[in-house]
Amino acid sequence: MIADSFGRIHDYLRISLTDNCNFRCFYCMPEEEYDFTPASRLMQTEEIIKLAKVFVDQGVKKIRLTGGEPLVRKDAAAIISALGKLPVELVITTNGTRIAEMLPTLKEAGIKTINISLDTLQPEKFMLITRRDVFHQVRSNIELLLQEKITVKINMVVMKGLNDNEIKDFINWTKHNPIQIRFIEFMPFSGNKWTSNKMFSLQEILTKVEKDFTVLPVEGAPHDTAKHFMIPGHEGSFAIISTMTAPFCSTCNRMRLTADGKLKNCLFSNGETDLLTALRNGEEVLPLIKANIWAKKKELGGQLISHFEKLDAEAINNRSMITIGG
Ligand code: SAM
Ligand code: SF4
Numbered sequence: 001m002i003a004d005s006f007g008r009i010h011d012y013l014r015i016s017l018t019d020n021c022n023f024r025c026f027y028c029m030p031e032e033e034y035d036f037t038p039a040s041r042l043m044q045t046e047e048i049i050k051l052a053k054v055f056v057d058q059g060v061k062k063i064r065l066t067g068g069e070p071l072v073r074k075d076a077a078a079i080i081s082a083l084g085k086l087p088v089e090l091v092i093t094t095n096g097t098r099i100a101e102m103l104p105t106l107k108e109a110g111i112k113t114i115n116i117s118l119d120t121l122q123p124e125k126f127m128l129i130t131r132r133d134v135f136h137q138v139r140s141n142i143e144l145l146l147q148e149k150i151t152v153k154i155n156m157v158v159m160k161g162l163n164d165n166e167i168k169d170f171i172n173w174t175k176h177n178p179i180q181i182r183f184i185e186f187m188p189f190s191g192n193k194w195t196s197n198k199m200f201s202l203q204e205i206l207t208k209v210e211k212d213f214t215v216l217p218v219e220g221a222p223h224d225t226a227k228h229f230m231i232p233g234h235e236g237s238f239a240i241i242s243t244m245t246a247p248f249c250s251t252c253n254r255m256r257l258t259a260d261g262k263l264k265n266c267l268f269s270n271g272e273t274d275l276l277t278a279l280r281n282g283e284e285v286l287p288l289i290k291a292n293i294w295a296k297k298k299e300l301g302g303q304l305i306s307h308f309e310k311l312d313a314e315a316i317n318n319r320s321m322i323t324i325g326g
Contacts, residue, residue, distance in 0.1 A: 001059045002289060004265070004296040008252055012062045012223065013055045016259040017070040017079060018042060023095050024131040025119075027157060027186060036068075043261045043276055045075050049082045051257065051275060054285055062089045068259065071098035077105040084109025093117070093155065097134055099141035103148065113151040115182070116142055120156075120163050121170065129162075146177065153180045158200040167208050174236030181238040182226055185245060187267075202227065202242035209238070223253040243267075249299040255289075263289060265296040 002010040020036040021029075043051065052063060063083060070076060071094050080102075083090055090109055096116040099106075106114070118138060120126050126135040145152050154173075158164055170181045186199045209215055209229075218228040218237065225248045226239035242248075249266075256264040261276020273292040275285045 012254045014064045015257045018068040018073045021069040066093045096138040115153045117155040157184045179236040184241045201245045
C-alpha cells in the first residue's frame with residue numbers, strides 16, 4: 001500500500017494523458033502563449049501501462065484519465081483499452097467533444113461513469129469560456145451517454161458574475177435526468193486570472209439553490225471530495241466541490257501523474273517526482289513513488305491558502321490545471 005506520514009492510504013491515481021486540448025478555457029490555460037509538451041516527452045502508451053501496473057500492484061483501486069483533453073491523444077483508444085484490462089475502476093474526465101467516436105472503446109473498457117465539463121447552458125457563453133463553438137456537440141454527446149445508461153457527472157466551475165446566475169438552470173436539468181451536477185469552486189493557478197471576488201463559495205452556491213428548492217444532504221463515500229445533496233422529486237442530484245473554502249485534505253487518497261510522467265502528491269504541491277525518466281533509465285520507480293507520497297503535506301500542498309480572501313493567485317507557484325491534469 002502507498003501511504004503518507006499522516007496515515008492516509010493512497011489508492012486513487014489520476015493520470016493526465018496530455019496537456020494538449022481542443023478548448024481554451026480561460027480559467028484552466030496559462031495566460032501567456034503556451035507550448036504543449038512534444039509527444040516524445042509524454043509518457044508513451046507502454047510506459048503509461050507499466051507505471052499504472054506498479055500503482056495497481058500497490059493497491060490502487062481507481063484510475064481517472066484526465067488532461068488537458070484526454071481524448072485528443074491519437075493513441076487514447078489503445079491506452080483506454082489496455083487500462084481497461086487492469087483490475088481497477090477506470091473513469092474519465094473529458095470536455096465531451098469526442099464522446100461519439102470513442103463510445104465503443106469506452107464501453108469495451110468497462111467505463112461506467114464519465115465526468116463532462118460544462119460551465120454554461122448558453123451557447124454564446126460557452127464560446128466565451130472555451131473559445132470554441134461546439135456547445136451543441138457537447139450537449140448531444142451528453143444525451144448519447146444518457147441513452148447508453150452511462151452515469152454522467154457534469155463539472156461546472158462556478159465563477160461570480162459569469163455563470164453563477166445559471167445554478168438554478170443546472171439544478172432544473174436534474175429534474176428529469178439522472179445526472180449529477182458538480183459545482184466546483186474556482187481555484188487559483190499561476191496565470192489563470194483568479195481573484196477571490198470571482199470565486200463563488202460552497203455556502204453561496206448552497207444558499208442560491210436553497211432559495212428555489214428543498215435541499216437534503218446525502219452521505220458521500222469516505223474519500224469523496226464532493227459534498228452531496230438531493231432535491232426531492234429530482235431524478236438527478238448535485239454536489240459541491242469546495243477545494244477553497246472547505247478543503248477535504250484529511251481523507252485525501254489521490255495521486256496525480258502528469259502527462260510527462262511526474263508524480264504530484266497534491267494539486268497544490270510544487271514538488272514533483274520524475275517517474276518517467278527513472279523508468280526510461282531502467283530504475284525502480286516504486287521507492288520513488290513511496291517517498292513522494294510519504295512527503296505529502298497535511299493540507300493543500302503546504303500552501304497557506306486557508307484565508308482565500310487574501311490570497312494572491314500569482315503567489316501560488318504551481319503549474320496551471322491543464323499542465324497538471326485536473
Ligand atoms: N479537458 C477535460 C475537461 O475539461 O473535463 C479534463 C481536464 S480539466 C483540467 C478537469 C477539470 O478541471 C474540469 O472540470 C475543469 O473545469 C476543472 N478546472 C480547470 N481549471 C480549474 C480551476 N481553475 N478551478 C476549478 N476547476 C478547474
Ligand atoms: Fe481543456 Fe478541460 Fe482545460 Fe477546458 S478545462 S482548457 S477543456 S483541459
